[in-house]
Amino acid sequence: MARRAPVEGERESVDWLEAACLLRAVYGLELHGLTTFQAMVYLAGLPRVVALTRGL
Amino acid sequence: MAKRVGADALVESCVEALGRPERVLGGLSFRPLLFGEQRALERGLQELLGEEAFLLTMPLSFTVRLQQAQGGVVMDEGLLRARALALLRTHGERVLELLALHTGYSVEQLGQLTAGELYEAVQHLLEVNPLAG
Secondary structure, three states: OOOOHHHOOOOEEEEEEEHHHHHHHOOOOOOOHHHHHHHHHHHHHHHHHHHHHHHO | HHHHHHHHHHHHHHHHHHHOEEEOOOEEOOOOOHHHHHHHHHHHHHHHHHHHHHHHHHHHHHHHHHHHHHHOOOOOHHHHHHHHHHHHHHOHHHHHHHHHHHHHOOOOOOOOOOHHHHHHEEEEEOOOOOOOO
């Protein structure tokens, strides 16, 4: 099913299954071993991790 | 300069929140729960309190902004907090049983806390305002 784009003023909700996969793949961390805030901080850092791995 | 100090304080509070800080309320110590436990506690509160559980699981400032965006009657944070405390008092024993499941404290121990302290404990367990200090 196609994802609906968030309308103005609406934050796209986090897909936690996808988040759990990213945390495991990039950081080697398990979502169930983190608090929500810890997970959010790691996820927020992902764009920077991608940039660093590309040598940017 | 003031901006720099503000940024430093924010970084400091982020680092502190990342360490699952201990919060002592009424002589009992609470740390933020892990992800799955937080969702389980949220579900438990929703089953117990119905749709008004958001008063405990979401930041009150967010609820105020949401009301403003919807253009209806706006309750300020003080009123919303008072409503949340009233909910906790109404469902007292069952809320204590739920919290006992998630904290390791007994219902009797948790029963010594005031409604305000219980509210703060739930907020801390769920990291509703993780940077509030």
